[in-house]
Amino acid sequence: MNDRFLRACRRQPVDCTPIWLMRQAGRFLPEYRQLRQQHPMLEMIKTPELAVEVTMQPLRRFDLDAAIIFADILPPVEAMGIQIEFVKGEGPAIGRPIRGMADVERLVLPAAEEIAPYTQEAIRIAARELADRVPLIGFSGAPFTLAAYLVEGGSSADYALAKRLMHQEPAAWHSLMEKLAQLVGTYLRAQVRAGAQALQMFDSWVGVLSPADYREFVLPYSRQALEMAQDSGAPVIHFTTGTTGMLETIREAGGDVIGVDWRVDLGAAWSRLGPEVGIQGNLDPLTLLAPLPKLRERAAEVLRQAAGRPGHIFNLGHGVLPDTPVDNVRALVDEVHQQSKRP
Amino acid sequence: MNDRFLRACRRQPVDCTPIWLMRQAGRFLPEYRQLRQQHPMLEMIKTPELAVEVTMQPLRRFDLDAAIIFADILPPVEAMGIQIEFVKGEGPAIGRPIRGMADVERLVLPAAEEIAPYTQEAIRIAARELADRVPLIGFSGAPFTLAAYLVEGGSSADYALAKRLMHQEPAAWHSLMEKLAQLVGTYLRAQVRAGAQALQMFDSWVGVLSPADYREFVLPYSRQALEMAQDSGAPVIHFTTGTTGMLETIREAGGDVIGVDWRVDLGAAWSRLGPEVGIQGNLDPLTLLAPLPKLRERAAEVLRQAAGRPGHIFNLGHGVLPDTPVDNVRALVDEVHQQSKRP
Numbered sequence: 023m024n025d026r027f028l029r030a031c032r033r034q035p036v037d038c039t040p041i042w043l044m045r046q047a048g049r050f051l052p053e054y055r056q057l058r059q060q061h062p063m064l065e066m067i068k069t070p071e072l073a074v075e076v077t078m079q080p081l082r083r084f085d086l087d088a089a090i091i092f093a094d095i096l097p098p099v100e101a102m103g104i105q106i107e108f109v110k111g112e113g114p115a116i117g118r119p120i121r122g123m124a125d126v127e128r129l130v131l132p133a134a135e136e137i138a139p140y141t142q143e144a145i146r147i148a149a150r151e152l153a154d155r156v157p158l159i160g161f162s163g164a165p166f167t168l169a170a171y172l173v174e175g176g177s178s179a180d181y182a183l184a185k186r187l188m189h190q191e192p193a194a195w196h197s198l199m200e201k202l203a204q205l206v207g208t209y210l211r212a213q214v215r216a217g218a219q220a221l222q223m224f225d226s227w228v229g230v231l232s233p234a235d236y237r238e239f240v241l242p243y244s245r246q247a248l249e250m251a252q253d254s255g256a257p258v259i260h261f262t263t264g265t266t267g268m269l270e271t272i273r274e275a276g277g278d279v280i281g282v283d284w285r286v287d288l289g290a291a292w293s294r295l296g297p298e299v300g301i302q303g304n305l306d307p308l309t310l311l312a313p314l315p316k317l318r319e320r321a322a323e324v325l326r327q328a329a330g331r332p333g334h335i336f337n338l339g340h341g342v343l344p345d346t347p348v349d350n351v352r353a354l355v356d357e358v359h360q361q362s363k364r365p
Numbered sequence: 366m367n368d369r370f371l372r373a374c375r376r377q378p379v380d381c382t383p384i385w386l387m388r389q390a391g392r393f394l395p396e397y398r399q400l401r402q403q404h405p406m407l408e409m410i411k412t413p414e415l416a417v418e419v420t421m422q423p424l425r426r427f428d429l430d431a432a433i434i435f436a437d438i439l440p441p442v443e444a445m446g447i448q449i450e451f452v453k454g455e456g457p458a459i460g461r462p463i464r465g466m467a468d469v470e471r472l473v474l475p476a477a478e479e480i481a482p483y484t485q486e487a488i489r490i491a492a493r494e495l496a497d498r499v500p501l502i503g504f505s506g507a508p509f510t511l512a513a514y515l516v517e518g519g520s521s522a523d524y525a526l527a528k529r530l531m532h533q534e535p536a537a538w539h540s541l542m543e544k545l546a547q548l549v550g551t552y553l554r555a556q557v558r559a560g561a562q563a564l565q566m567f568d569s570w571v572g573v574l575s576p577a578d579y580r581e582f583v584l585p586y587s588r589q590a591l592e593m594a595q596d597s598g599a600p601v602i603h604f605t606t607g608t609t610g611m612l613e614t615i616r617e618a619g620g621d622v623i624g625v626d627w628r629v630d631l632g633a634a635w636s637r638l639g640p641e642v643g644i645q646g647n648l649d650p651l652t653l654l655a656p657l658p659k660l661r662e663r664a665a666e667v668l669r670q671a672a673g674r675p676g677h678i679f680n681l682g683h684g685v686l687p688d689t690p691v692d693n694v695r696a697l698v699d700e701v702h703q704q705s706k707r708p
Contacts, residue, residue, distance in 0.1 A: 180651065180686075182651060182654070182686070185649075185651040185654075185655075186651075186654060186655075189651075189652070189654070189655035189656060189659050190655065190656060229628060231628075231649075232627040232628065232648075232649045232652075232663075232682075233628070233629065233630045233633075234630075234663060234666055235649065264607065264628065265628070266609050266610025266611075266628075267609025267610065267612075267626075267628040267629025267630075267633070267634070268609075268628065268629060268630070268633075269610075283610075284575040285572060285574075285575065285576075285607065285608070285609075285610040285611065286576065286610025286611060287576045287577075287610075287611070290576075290610070290611075291610070305575075306528075306574075306575045306578065308523065308525055308528040308529070308532075309532070309575075311525070311528075311529055311532070312528075312529075312532035312533065313532065313533060316532050320575075320577060323577055339575075343523075343525070
């Protein structure tokens with residue numbers, strides 16, 4: 023088994039820098055789009071055989087150092103009694119958004135085996151298939167990002183409704199976050215029991231908050247979920263975007279590795295995070311649409327900033343974009359391995 | 366004349382912290398909305414008497430320390446031969462977006478008096494009316510934000526077209542930015558000649574870039590525009606959002622005062638920017654929709670972070686939101702003045 027990725031998560035020396043890409047299992051691959059024409063999104067996620075197939079697709083094409091299970095951050099909340107649907111072109115939506123304490127009180131706390139059982143099953147199958155190749159990453163949305171979805175009913179430009187609930191009904195907000203922290207922690211642990219060897223918690227929308235709001239309304243719950251996940255023994259990546267003004271605070275919430283977006287120099291980010299943590303990132307996904315010389319130049323800059331320190335996992339600063347050329351992804355993966363070879 | 370704001374721009378001691386709010390002349394005021402029902406957006410901007418009326422409206426209600434001319438960042442590009450229109454509910458749009466070198470070559474470099482002459486006239490009138498009250502701020506979009514609009518044709522989630530032009534046709538990109546830097550610098554200087562006593566350059570969308578892309582494709586042009594503006598002798602505020610991962614780089618581009626959004630603690634931002642520069646910000650605009658005790662608490666935190674150092678201008682981290690209660694704005698303005706009183 024190629025254990026470069028797991029070693030880097032633990033800040034152990036590696037032969038070259040490991041690389042995987044957020045959304046590597048997905049939209050930019052022709053074979054994925056072909057499958058999607060035959061199956062709606064929720065069916066893809068809820069049919070373990072399909073989810074495993076999509077998980078494997080990028081590994082057949084590229085020399086990636088980790089697989090990530092094909093899933094979505096929202097379906098696990100169905101186990102709390104929430105109905106979700108995927109609206110074409112608009113992403114996931116919530117049938118009846120959470121707008122106050124009464125809605126929060128209705129949310130149930132499910133047992134581990136009830137949370138996205140199809141994804142847990144997909145992990146069991148994929149982990150067996152991958153046993154001699156690369157580690158499998160399980161993942162979950164973070165409590166804030168899930169709460170923001172549940173309150174807004176979908177994605178949003180400014181998450182005004184989520185912030186209003188936070189400020190105007192703090193008791194309802196804290197109660198919602200408490201339940202979501204339990205859900206996320208329980209679900210992440212269950213994925214390790216199913217066979218995932220590393221975990222990532224996505225707090226994709228938390229960058230809309232001020233550090234003061236983050237500390238008061240989010241940090242304790244992210245910490246709780248991360249600590250529950252780390253109890254499993256698997257390394258945990260804590261990924262956020264738009265938070266480069268408060269990396270120190272994100273780190274305080276926890277995680278073995280901090281995933282950073284492209285809005286900061288990787289070296290500057292690592293200096294601020296300190297040496298006790300690994301770092302994942304951080305190429306702008308749009309760079310994969312640039313001509314190859316520019317792509318290579320920007321990738322080399324990221325590697326130079328990491329300076330060969332143990333604990334760097336190469337990745338994008340966010341997910342691969344749908345119109346990314348497949349050949350550019352191959353070039354990036356190979357370039358990172360070659361450029362970062364240790365003697 | 367209340368010169369608290371101008372003194373703070375120059376980092377001179379003040380009796381209390383000055384405050385003004387981005388978009389204080391605009392959508393959240395009932396008297397503005399009433400006027401807008403009778404006049405389309407471009408007519409409001411292009412009729413100096415209407416623009417002056419809107420500029421004055423917030424000063425009649427609140428004890429603000431500066432006025433900002435009512436205008437928009439896009440109309441000045443009309444002088445380059447570009448057609449713009451305001452689509453209801455969607456903001457400004459470009460008739461024929463810039464997509465390559467041929468489009469860039471068609472752009473003309475106008476004389477100072479040809480750039481948004483109606484706004485220059487509005488500044489002349491407003492500056493006379495305000496002479497014994499508060500200073501008037503003139504403003505412009507920054508070269509990148511204007512370029513992003515011109516290439517995308519409107520606003521965008523990821524500015525993929527702008528980034529593609531940058532990477533795939535760098536000569537066209539640099540030529541476009543060179544022309545826009547000239548336009549912005551010329552326009553900002555003209556506003557001071559018309560009577561503006563301070564300037565703000567808005568780079569509202571530049572936070573989509575990596576520091577590497579910013580340094581290569583943006584910084585030289587922002588610097589050129591800021592230096593031209595500073596030639597006027599008026600202090601210049603350099604405002605950006607989403608750039609809290611590269612504040613040091615933003616500062617390198619220039620400005621007497623750096624405007625920061627709410628995604629960073631003001632104290633941490635100022636430490637990174639260093640003592641040779643003023644700072645403007647940085648309350649989350651959504652906080653104005655919170656109950657008064659929470660609004661006061663968050664405002665006090667911003668003031669505490671500034672620690673009474675000369676050079677702080679209190680503001681939001683971005684514009685006032687349309688559904689902000691008028692009474693909350695009054696409470697904030699008065700609170701900032703009272704809480705920051707120097708003995």
